[in-house]
Amino acid sequence: MHKISSFLILGLIVSVLSSCDKRISTKNNDHGFDISAIDSTVLPCDDFDQFANGMWKKNTQIPSTESSWGAFEILYKANEEKQKGILDGLLKNKNHKKGSNEQLIADYYRAFLDTISVEKRKTAPLDPYFIEIDKAASYSDLLKFYGKMPNIDNFFNFYVDADQKDTKTNIFTIVQSGLALGDREYYLSSSADMENIRKEYKKHIFKMHRLLGMDSLKAVVATNSIYNLEAKLASFHKPKELMRDPIATYNKRTIAELKALTPNINWDKYFEGIGKTPKAVVIDNLDLFAKMNATVNTIPLADWKAYFKWQLLVATAGNLNKELDKENFHFFRTIKMGIAVQKPRDERALRNTNRTMGEPFGKLFVEKYFPASSKKKIGEMIENLRIVYKERVDKLDWMSDSTKVAAKTKLDAFTYKIGFPDKWKDYSKVDIQADKLFENVMAMAKYDSDFQISKIDKPVDKSEWGMTPQEVNAYYNPMNNEVVFPAGILQPPFYNPNADDAINYGAIMAVIGHEFTHGFDDQGSQFGPDGNLNDWWSAVDKVKFGERTGKMVAHYNKFEVLPNLFVNGEFTQGENIADQGGLILAYYALLKSVEGKPEPKLIDGFTYKQRFFLGWAQVWRDKTNDEALKQLIASDPHSPPKARINAAVSNLQEFYDAWGCKGGKMFVPVNDRAIVW
Ligand SMILES: [Zn+2]
Numbered sequence: 001m002h003k004i005s006s007f008l009i010l011g012l013i014v015s016v017l018s019s020c021d022k023r024i025s026t027k028n029n030d031h032g033f034d035i036s037a038i039d040s041t042v043l044p045c046d047d048f049d050q051f052a053n054g055m056w057k058k059n060t061q062i063p064s065t066e067s068s069w070g071a072f073e074i075l076y077k078a079n080e081e082k083q084k085g086i087l088d089g090l091l092k093n094k095n096h097k098k099g100s101n102e103q104l105i106a107d108y109y110r111a112f113l114d115t116i117s118v119e120k121r122k123t124a125p126l127d128p129y130f131i132e133i134d135k136a137a138s139y140s141d142l143l144k145f146y147g148k149m150p151n152i153d154n155f156f157n158f159y160v161d162a163d164q165k166d167t168k169t170n171i172f173t174i175v176q177s178g179l180a181l182g183d184r185e186y187y188l189s190s191s192a193d194m195e196n197i198r199k200e201y202k203k204h205i206f207k208m209h210r211l212l213g214m215d216s217l218k219a220v221v222a223t224n225s226i227y228n229l230e231a232k233l234a235s236f237h238k239p240k241e242l243m244r245d246p247i248a249t250y251n252k253r254t255i256a257e258l259k260a261l262t263p264n265i266n267w268d269k270y271f272e273g274i275g276k277t278p279k280a281v282v283i284d285n286l287d288l289f290a291k292m293n294a295t296v297n298t299i300p301l302a303d304w305k306a307y308f309k310w311q312l313l314v315a316t317a318g319n320l321n322k323e324l325d326k327e328n329f330h331f332f333r334t335i336k337m338g339i340a341v342q343k344p345r346d347e348r349a350l351r352n353t354n355r356t357m358g359e360p361f362g363k364l365f366v367e368k369y370f371p372a373s374s375k376k377k378i379g380e381m382i383e384n385l386r387i388v389y390k391e392r393v394d395k396l397d398w399m400s401d402s403t404k405v406a407a408k409t410k411l412d413a414f415t416y417k418i419g420f421p422d423k424w425k426d427y428s429k430v431d432i433q434a435d436k437l438f439e440n441v442m443a444m445a446k447y448d449s450d451f452q453i454s455k456i457d458k459p460v461d462k463s464e465w466g467m468t469p470q471e472v473n474a475y476y477n478p479m480n481n482e483v484v485f486p487a488g489i490l491q492p493p494f495y496n497p498n499a500d501d502a503i504n505y506g507a508i509m510a511v512i513g514h515e516f517t518h519g520f521d522d523q524g525s526q527f528g529p530d531g532n533l534n535d536w537w538s539a540v541d542k543v544k545f546g547e548r549t550g551k552m553v554a555h556y557n558k559f560e561v562l563p564n565l566f567v568n569g570e571f572t573q574g575e576n577i578a579d580q581g582g583l584i585l586a587y588y589a590l591l592k593s594v595e596g597k598p599e600p601k602l603i604d605g606f607t608y609k610q611r612f613f614l615g616w617a618q619v620w621r622d623k624t625n626d627e628a629l630k631q632l633i634a635s636d637p638h639s640p641p642k643a644r645i646n647a648a649v650s651n652l653q654e655f656y657d658a659w660g661c662k663g664g665k666m667f668v669p670v671n672d673r674a675i676v677w
Pocket of ligand 1: 005006008514518575578667
């Protein structure tokens with residue numbers, strides 16, 4: 001599931017939003033568009049985002065508990081309000097059947113709010129793990145410990161998903177990992193911002209160790225050990241742009257080959273830890289393993305121990321006593337993301353329960369809030385988009401007939417999922433107790449990890465979901481060649497059954513088009529109809545495709561997010577291709593829907609073609625603080641919201657025509673426009 005391309009960054013929405021803010025209604029008129037958001041002092045051809053959303057931005061403040069605020073956060077918050085209602089009902093009963101979804105959700109939530117137990121136990125929940133780490137006599141012993149641990153990091157981590165060259169079978173995939181700051185840039189970049197984060201990070205490591213009860217001298221030693229180990233590791237990581245290449249990151253090795261590649265790493269111990277030895281593995285960054293093999297024994301055992309303890313602490317600090325929780329928030333949320341105030345405990349309890357109990361909670365959510373009519377309507381929209389995509393392929397002037405046939409074969413093979421899974425995961429054996437927050441967190445992480453391990457070398461279960469039903473997001477999974485739309489996003493302003501069609505097409509239809517286009521972006525285009533890595537392109541067409549994606553990279557590289565901070569066009573190209581494709585496909589689907597009918601009338605003074613683009617802009621209305629923007633640029637494969645509006649529409653002649661633009665600040669000369677699909 002880790003190759004999936006989502007509509008926005010996975011997990012981000014979960015970690016950055018929510019608040020006690022009450023502005024959750026978007027004063028939408030009957031047509032689905034918030035007319036009061038428009039800033040008519042700005043020309044659409046100069047800055048479409050400001051035109052469509054300017055007054056909303058002027059009247060909106062990012063809540064102090066958030067790093068950003070916009071349509072996604074507002075809808076996510078609305079979903080949470082609904083879930084809170086479900087939860088309140090569950091909390092009235094103290095005797096839910098052990099292992100039932102109701103018991104799991106209610107007791108997980110209760111444990112988060114049981115701050116008396118949390119404070120009383122302080123850091124004691126860490127003890128059994130720290131003792132085991134201390135007992136290790138070698139790095140090999142630590143590898144076994146690491147294998148058993150569900151939620152900490154080493155220089156590598158793993159997931160189990162379809163083998164890219166045999167998508168019917170799961171394979172154990174080992175990926176570069178182990179940087180608590182998230183991306184190598186944080187350790188290597190010479191920018192003043194990154195230097196500051198490094199300085200603050202070291203202070204943070206030191207403080208956390210002091211809070212664990214360590215004396216200053218030892219805390220300094222631990223800080224240096226941990227930081228230096230991560231920095232060394234960062235220098236072995238490949239840049240994120242290079243990790244996008246599905247072929248370069250597919251290095252299948254038998255276990256014998258893995259051992260020959262890295263004789264200094266005791267894989268037997270590691271697999272003993274996870275409880276299973278795979279038949280083969282895929283390695284995403286061979287170079288990292290070669291370098292770690294040469295390095296692993298030069299790092300003192302004490303440093304490795306400090307590092308593993310730190311990884312566990314980073315993963316769990318939010319579930320420990322107040323001092324650790326506060327310091328963890330201070331660094332990772334305030335310093336790194338600019339969030340001033342931590343949310344009240346009850347809101348965090350809901351958020352954490354929702355995140356950790358995603359499927360059980362989602363099941364109750366869709367039973368109450370997802371109408372069957374939405375499923376039917378979205379299914380029809382998906383089929384319409386498939387037809388329009390095929391017509392669009394036929395019209396491409398740069399692609400040869402043989403590649404067109406192959407592209408349409410792939411389009412025919414697309415499958416889809418809407419709303420929620422047909423088959424729910426069984427959590428009934430997980431032991432969740434109302435006064436054991438830390439143990440609950442570990443138990444759920446262990447469940448997820450064991451679930452992955454149980455899939456090793458087994459046939460792929462195509463019914464599995466990579467998101468929870470209540471998420472405000474969507475994804476494409478190239479190995480299943482499927483598009484997936486959780487119930488959470490199938491609501492206003494993305495999909496409003498009562499709204500003007502043009503708004504819905506600019507919103508949810510463009511989302512559907514976005515996910516379809518992921519099947520044909522720089523990564524997805526390398527996978528065939530059955531999900532296998534498979535080159536179905538003629539050599540000439542591939543060169544032409546590369547010229548177009550190259551323009552896309554150049555176009556977004558020019559987008560300035562903050563003074564001297566630009567979008568990383570290479571890293572974000574898949575998402576940018578998907579935005580451009582999604583918009584154009586949805587636009588022509590809208591035109592097709594009115595074929596043979598009288599032209600839709602003006603609404604609020606706008607043509608239906610103009611309303612289409614307003615629908616898109618409304619979905620991406622957003623305010624994000626500078627710190628969070630910097631983090632997005634460093635680690636999110638999506639462009640920031642303003643670019644998703646302005647950089648995307650400025651590629652399209654259809655946009656210029658709809659708004660009568662002959663020039664304007666956003667205007668891009670025809671030859672520089674990046675149109676792939
Ligand atoms: Zn996407």
